[in-house]
Amino acid sequence: MSIVRPYGDTTGDGMVQLSFTLPIKHSKVAEGAAAQLANKMGMDPALVVHAKPMGDGFTFFVVYGRVNHLVDTDQVEVVERDYPLLTPKEANAAIKRSLRRRMVVVGGCIGTDAHTVGIDAILNIKGFAGEKGLEYYREVKVVNLGAQVSVPQLVDAAITEKADAVLVSQVVTQRDAHLLNTREMSAAFRESYPAAKRPLLVVGGPRFDETMADELGVDRVFSRGTTPGEVASYLVHRLTTRKAS
Amino acid sequence: MSIVRPYGDTTGDGMVQLSFTLPIKHSKVAEGAAAQLANKMGMDPALVVHAKPMGDGFTFFVVYGRVNHLVDTDQVEVVERDYPLLTPKEANAAIKRSLRRRMVVVGGCIGTDAHTVGIDAILNIKGFAGEKGLEYYREVKVVNLGAQVSVPQLVDAAITEKADAVLVSQVVTQRDAHLLNTREMSAAFRESYPAAKRPLLVVGGPRFDETMADELGVDRVFSRGTTPGEVASYLVHRLTTRKAS
Amino acid sequence: MGKLTLDAADVRRARTLARQVGRPIVKTAQRHTTVSVERATLRLAGLSGADAEGTPWVNRLSDVVRADVGLEHGVSAPVWDALLRGEAEDLVTLAQKASAGSVTFRLPEGRDLTRARTAARKAVGKGITQIDRRRVERERMIAKVGDAPRKPWIYLIVATGDIYEDIPQAQAAAREGADVIAVIRSTGQSLLDFVPEGATREGFAGTYATQENFRLMRAALDETSRELGRYVRLTNYASGLCMPEIAALAGLERLDMMLNDSMYGILFRDINPIRTFVDQRFSRQVHARAGIIINTGEDNYLTTADAVEAAHTVTTSQLLNEYFAKEAGLEDWQLGLGHAFEIDPAVPDSFRLELAHALLARQLFPKAPLKWMPPTRHMTGDVFRGYLLDGFFNLVGALTDQGILLVGMMTEAVVTPWISDRDLALQNVRYVMDSAGKLHEDFHPAPGGFINLRAREVLGESIGLLEDIKAHDNGLLDAIADGTFGLMKRPADKGRGLEGVARKAADYYNPATEILEGDPA
Amino acid sequence: MGKLTLDAADVRRARTLARQVGRPIVKTAQRHTTVSVERATLRLAGLSGADAEGTPWVNRLSDVVRADVGLEHGVSAPVWDALLRGEAEDLVTLAQKASAGSVTFRLPEGRDLTRARTAARKAVGKGITQIDRRRVERERMIAKVGDAPRKPWIYLIVATGDIYEDIPQAQAAAREGADVIAVIRSTGQSLLDFVPEGATREGFAGTYATQENFRLMRAALDETSRELGRYVRLTNYASGLCMPEIAALAGLERLDMMLNDSMYGILFRDINPIRTFVDQRFSRQVHARAGIIINTGEDNYLTTADAVEAAHTVTTSQLLNEYFAKEAGLEDWQLGLGHAFEIDPAVPDSFRLELAHALLARQLFPKAPLKWMPPTRHMTGDVFRGYLLDGFFNLVGALTDQGILLVGMMTEAVVTPWISDRDLALQNVRYVMDSAGKLHEDFHPAPGGFINLRAREVLGESIGLLEDIKAHDNGLLDAIADGTFGLMKRPADKGRGLEGVARKAADYYNPATEILEGDPA
Numbered sequence A, B: 001m002s003i004v005r006p007y008g009d010t011t012g013d014g015m016v017q018l019s020f021t022l023p024i025k026h027s028k029v030a031e032g033a034a035a036q037l038a039n040k041m042g043m044d045p046a047l048v049v050h051a052k053p054m055g056d057g058f059t060f061f062v063v064y065g066r067v068n069h070l071v072d073t074d075q076v077e078v079v080e081r082d083y084p085l086l087t088p089k090e091a092n093a094a095i096k097r098s099l100r101r102r103m104v105v106v107g108g109c110i111g112t113d114a115h116t117v118g119i120d121a122i123l124n125i126k127g128f129a130g131e132k133g134l135e136y137y138r139e140v141k142v143v144n145l146g147a148q149v150s151v152p153q154l155v156d157a158a159i160t161e162k163a164d165a166v167l168v169s170q171v172v173t174q175r176d177a178h179l180l181n182t183r184e185m186s187a188a189f190r191e192s193y194p195a196a197k198r199p200l201l202v203v204g205g206p207r208f209d210e211t212m213a214d215e216l217g218v219d220r221v222f223s224r225g226t227t228p229g230e231v232a233s234y235l236v237h238r239l240t241t242r243k244a245s
Numbered sequence C, D: 001m002g003k004l005t006l007d008a009a010d011v012r013r014a015r016t017l018a019r020q021v022g023r024p025i026v027k028t029a030q031r032h033t034t035v036s037v038e039r040a041t042l043r044l045a046g047l048s049g050a051d052a053e054g055t056p057w058v059n060r061l062s063d064v065v066r067a068d069v070g071l072e073h074g075v076s077a078p079v080w081d082a083l084l085r086g087e088a089e090d091l092v093t094l095a096q097k098a099s100a101g102s103v104t105f106r107l108p109e110g111r112d113l114t115r116a117r118t119a120a121r122k123a124v125g126k127g128i129t130q131i132d133r134r135r136v137e138r139e140r141m142i143a144k145v146g147d148a149p150r151k152p153w154i155y156l157i158v159a160t161g162d163i164y165e166d167i168p169q170a171q172a173a174a175r176e177g178a179d180v181i182a183v184i185r186s187t188g189q190s191l192l193d194f195v196p197e198g199a200t201r202e203g204f205a206g207t208y209a210t211q212e213n214f215r216l217m218r219a220a221l222d223e224t225s226r227e228l229g230r231y232v233r234l235t236n237y238a239s240g241l242c243m244p245e246i247a248a249l250a251g252l253e254r255l256d257m258m259l260n261d262s263m264y265g266i267l268f269r270d271i272n273p274i275r276t277f278v279d280q281r282f283s284r285q286v287h288a289r290a291g292i293i294i295n296t297g298e299d300n301y302l303t304t305a306d307a308v309e310a311a312h313t314v315t316t317s318q319l320l321n322e323y324f325a326k327e328a329g330l331e332d333w334q335l336g337l338g339h340a341f342e343i344d345p346a347v348p349d350s351f352r353l354e355l356a357h358a359l360l361a362r363q364l365f366p367k368a369p370l371k372w373m374p375p376t377r378h379m380t381g382d383v384f385r386g387y388l389l390d391g392f393f394n395l396v397g398a399l400t401d402q403g404i405l406l407v408g409m410m411t412e413a414v415v416t417p418w419i420s421d422r423d424l425a426l427q428n429v430r431y432v433m434d435s436a437g438k439l440h441e442d443f444h445p446a447p448g449g450f451i452n453l454r455a456r457e458v459l460g461e462s463i464g465l466l467e468d469i470k471a472h473d474n475g476l477l478d479a480i481a482d483g484t485f486g487l488m489k490r491p492a493d494k495g496r497g498l499e500g501v502a503r504k505a506a507d508y509y510n511p512a513t514e515i516l517e518g519d520p521a
């Protein structure tokens, strides 16, 4: 089934729920404005079922209605996993076989971001969702720099540690902080390394769009719900095939 | 201010919240499909912040993001009150002056609809939102037929009572029941009365679009939160100016 | 048990009054029959199907019988007399011929009468045996696949209007945790003086109650019950002008619970009071036999009246519903007495008032699986607020040991429930039950505190109301006539379906009643 | 009071242990100063502003002093000595000249030293008098316009990053019911070793804490307080590398509450332990004087550790925070000890566990206005579920008499709060408080029941942990070093800001400390 529509209680009804605030005082015109926005979004009919004045100059709306757009699932672009999922054992074996040394991974939260739970979930032994983190892999050396690492610090550590891969976490996204920081980071690596020697750059965080790797100048983006096993498998895949070729 | 955008926490940020179900199994593609729908609705970036599989073939999504559309409040069409709001005293005086008899109002819920609270709020003495209902007006005779009145019954009652106005409530809207019933009702009145003699036709209910009067063949549509005073003032305005002209 | 300190004498007094007020109504019910009772009898004897216009054969046949000999003797004797006379080889053919005008009915006498009655009793007996079998089937299935794992049972609504959309939605709801599925009826069905036929796809805001729809949905839920390892119950409405027939169909198709109230039709559908009481008694006798749990409709009072001011009308109606139900043979475990969380959330202490009301019901009817209804009236288009209110409704349910919890939908004020509304609503129930389900262990309203005082006040007002009803010349009928309930005036000689009521003649005969009253299951 | 049956001996033992563990830390703090303590002293003496690059004059000046004579004597004597020597007519000029390299500092001796100290004390005394005036101003204003009408105080966050967006949002929030407004800081400010200057519009996920931002927001809220007839409190963070300076600015600009924790900077920002404890003690002395309520940060533990397993670390930290706070002169009413509703909602009985933890805090610190923090960690993009969780969080707040309720946002896992999130969140709080606010009257955990057992268990574990800390060679410092808290290892000789710590020389002099310790308000 490649064409679908939202489903309220009947196939094809197209029903959705929407809420937002308009910076205008509550009035009939404000309600009409809310309906107009919903219409522009493709909702028709659009029922403004709730309008709540907030202070003097704002009104909050809830709108229900039928949206006219069709969703074509064939057109959806997603970053599908293009590497095999390995167990820690398999990953260790693959590293041993092709690198003939431990793989070095340097990670941290850059900029002013101090949300370490996500990167720790990937790196620390404890892991995430029942999977052990990269520290658990015998053939992986993990250097976790923690929170609020500056980009120069990160590059230095990568150079000192001879990192094969650099893992960066970004959780704060207000004013696109995560995008700005990631671009700054990838630019710094481009400057500090000859292209062929540059470690693999991986960023992750709950609000990243996985299709943006190229735009951000990194090799891979991981988002919400990533597990350590996926990251390990990806690293092994990229680093061992690179060596092989 | 005629051009506005939704407001999350900063002027002009355009942020909205959206939720819906797609009739597909949860997967990365499903999440991409959800983002695609949001994009088609004009949201960019659109963050799929929640995806919940429901049974086998459905997934529920919550999406946050920035919507690109502008809202032009100058373009909003609303049915503004085009008559003066009268107190019961003023309404009574106006009726006495121009009709020289009591105004007769016949009301009820037509079709299979049994939601009488709305029409009772307008007609019964008790009223709504602190305003007394039409029964309270000395110069108005109210005939409330109650629930589940058939269209022929309604027309008969209007004729027998020599109704000046007929007030119809419709609350159930599934499968557009309210629109179908209203059209059937207005058609019946057109058939049973010469145009000039037809009573004023007024429909109301929480999910009506007030701009649809013409399409529905009625004189006025009232929606969510209508008060008896508004209805009384409207009737007086229309019936007394009609007589005057 | 017993978090409230109620005066035992007050409780006894309230029950005595309910009996005194209800007794004359039972007498009246016993003295009358209705078209629907007679049609239900024919259905029990196996007559089903409809003519080309969709008019059921039971309507066709009983109309002709009535035209020929009147309703007051019951249709059974004339019908089986005609069959014995060889007018047709079976009931359907007889109905077809009768509608074609080619059969005339008579009142058999003497040996003919005896033979007709015996044949009728045999035929109807088959239907009742079928109901008995269904009951055993249910019990066996529960024993085999398992029952709902805990109380309250989670009760969810489907209401698409199309049985073929309802089925997957009901199955999905069951998979996500519903213990009971209610298929909401199309608007207007309660005023139809016939039961539609076949599978239907065109209801408004609900799906028609038909025998085939019942069958389809029960079969689908049986499948899901087996899949899930717990029996998923099915509910519909034995209400409106066809209450007895729908009760019979429910028994025949193994529905498990039915909405069935002693006064709902009178007050909210303007159905004639006598018609309602007669139909109600018969339908409850069928439910008793079928092992069906009834759900009464006290929640409806609070959708028009104020839930604080009118709290005692709920209690009063519960007491009357209990009396009528027990008189008709229902047992305590079959009494899903209704009540609801409908106090305006803006009223100070509204949550504690709800607790007081819910505890009162729990304590007055300790063995009944009370049915706890969610907020509807004060739900608005603010679906976030609605979701919160439903959570606090669920909490009252947990704190007061409700048997059946109708799951509230955040979109109550907007649409009939979407698939996602149900999923979110179940998640809400689960959170409350899992996180705070045992909070009742820590909940002890002080003997002289707010909650106890309020509960005693409501019980007192309810006793006052029952006394007031009793003081009317003609008791409950007069009270209903003069607007005691919900300010709706419903005189005993007005209302829909009155023409379908007949005072029984001396020779009135109804094999169904005979079996149901004579030989308890 | 006292819903739990705690063993009084246990409670006493816990407090004794906290004192035993805390005492050596206080001693260490007394033996050290930090760049930030010295800069705070200069700020109290009236030095503000920054150079063209935005480096504050207090940093410029103290850096030069330190380069010339070291930090261990305190900057006051060298600075006022230079002024008395006529190097500059005022502090700003002195700072400018110092950064231009045209002043050299010395350690005055004898009469010079006495005169320098006297001048310093006079200058700093003005700042402290200003703080005293602000405190009186607050008290007068509360007396005049009125205070928050009830407990808990409703605490709302604004976090746009732009002071000029924050202001209208804060005013709107106050109008809709907030009693306390917290302006969240930009990420990273805690690691800046200076306090930015001026009104700022470029924070990430929060707005910089600056004296001017404090002033603008306090003025705006004063206006709104008058409009609303209740004093709206303002909060910020005395935390990170500039804790003492921000405390001073808060006192000068009449902020009303400050986030200020004894170990947060160490554990969560990897700030050197000694630096933190020194800065903390000074900042708390300032808060005590300013009549500011501190909010401690125990909630943070539960965002990384499991809220059930680590519940006792919260209690332990509360006991330590209490000890350090009282030692610094804060009174019970100034102790907004933190705790949070962070148990995974999927844990059975999670709501009752939350109740147990919250009651324990309430009963251990009966006079402290506890600060109750909403769920964050288990919030997801399901904003409906989030709204419900926040409702149950509010209910725990109501049942356990919390003083300050940080209002939870349904979008916690998504964005920093939108204007509508706050409005919906306040509606949630209001519903719970109005409908169920008095439910605590009916809530009585059984003496041997689940809630009591759990509370006693947590207290027991907390005593165990304190004993464990005490058993370390170097007590708390060693315990912090070896990962006792939140598994983070923070040795006393590592961490950010260590270079800003100096062991006091025998002739160390700080007029602020002298005044704050010597003459209690």
Ligand code: B12
Pocket (backbone or CB within 6 Å): A112, A113, A114, A115, A116, A117, A118, A119, A121, A122, A128, A167, A168, A169, A170, A171, A172, A173, A174, A202, A203, A204, A205, A206, A207, A222, A223, A224, A225, A226, A227, A231, D159, D184, D185, D186, D187, D188, D204, D205, D206, D268, D300, D303, D304, D376, D377, D378, D379, D380, D411, D412, D413, D414, D415, D416, D417
């Ligand atoms: C815990 C928490 C904190 C803790 C952090 C403790 C710590 N040591 O990490 C504390 C209390 C310190 C904190 C502070 C703040 N926080 Co905070 N915090 C959260 C919270 C509640 C949970 C985040 C979390 O731990 N998630 C669990 C982990 C496992 O998930 P994750 O990070 O998504 O990681 C997964 C994937 O994304 C991926 N992943 C992540 N990184 C990487 C990296 C790589 C290489 C790979 C491969 C994968 C990967 O894999 C992980 C496992 O699946 C969220 C709200 C929420 N419920 O989400 C707010 C939240 C993230 N915080 C927020 C903010 C604003 C702050 C503050 C800045 C507020 C302030 N101004 O004071 C401060 C300051 C922190 C700072 N300087 O950055 C905002 C961010 C808003 C935004 N979108 O911009 C949020 C969303 C709350 C909100 N609505 O306001 N916070």
Ligand code: B12
Pocket (backbone or CB within 6 Å): B112, B113, B114, B115, B116, B117, B118, B119, B121, B122, B128, B167, B168, B169, B170, B171, B172, B173, B174, B202, B203, B204, B205, B206, B207, B222, B223, B224, B225, B226, B227, B231, C159, C184, C185, C186, C187, C188, C204, C205, C206, C268, C300, C303, C304, C376, C377, C378, C379, C380, C411, C412, C413, C414, C415, C416, C417
């Ligand atoms: C109370 C109620 C009932 C009561 C009705 C009692 C009665 N005597 O009216 C009972 C319990 C009987 C009932 C039954 C059903 N209900 Co109902 N009910 C509601 C409920 C909770 C409140 C409606 C209400 O009273 N609002 C208050 C009044 C004052 O507001 P109002 O109607 O909007 O009227 C105002 C304006 O709209 C306007 N107005 C209205 N009419 C008119 C007319 C004129 C001339 C004018 C000028 C103005 C005007 O003025 C009024 C004052 O401002 C709503 C949910 C909700 N919270 O909204 C569901 C709701 C309306 N019910 C619904 C349904 C489906 C049913 C049933 C059909 C379910 C079923 N299949 O069994 C049944 C059957 C009823 C039937 N045959 O129609 C749906 C409708 C869905 C839809 N949009 O199609 C709703 C929305 C619930 C839901 N989400 O499923 N219901």
Ligand SMILES: Cc1ncc(COP(=O)(O)O)c(C=O)c1O
Pocket (backbone or CB within 6 Å): B114, C185, C186, C187, C188, C189, C190, C237, C238, C239, C240, C259, C260, C261, C264, C269, C295, C296, C297, C300
């Ligand atoms: C007892 C009873 N019957 C019937 C209904 C349904 O309404 P209707 O009569 O329109 O089928 C209800 C409503 O909840 C009810 O409580």
Ligand SMILES: Cc1ncc(COP(=O)(O)O)c(C=O)c1O
Pocket (backbone or CB within 6 Å): A114, D185, D186, D187, D188, D189, D190, D237, D238, D239, D240, D259, D260, D261, D264, D269, D295, D296, D297, D300
């Ligand atoms: C005591 C304390 N300080 C500071 C903060 C804020 O973090 P940051 O150090 O990034 O300003 C918090 C977080 O809530 C806190 O509890």
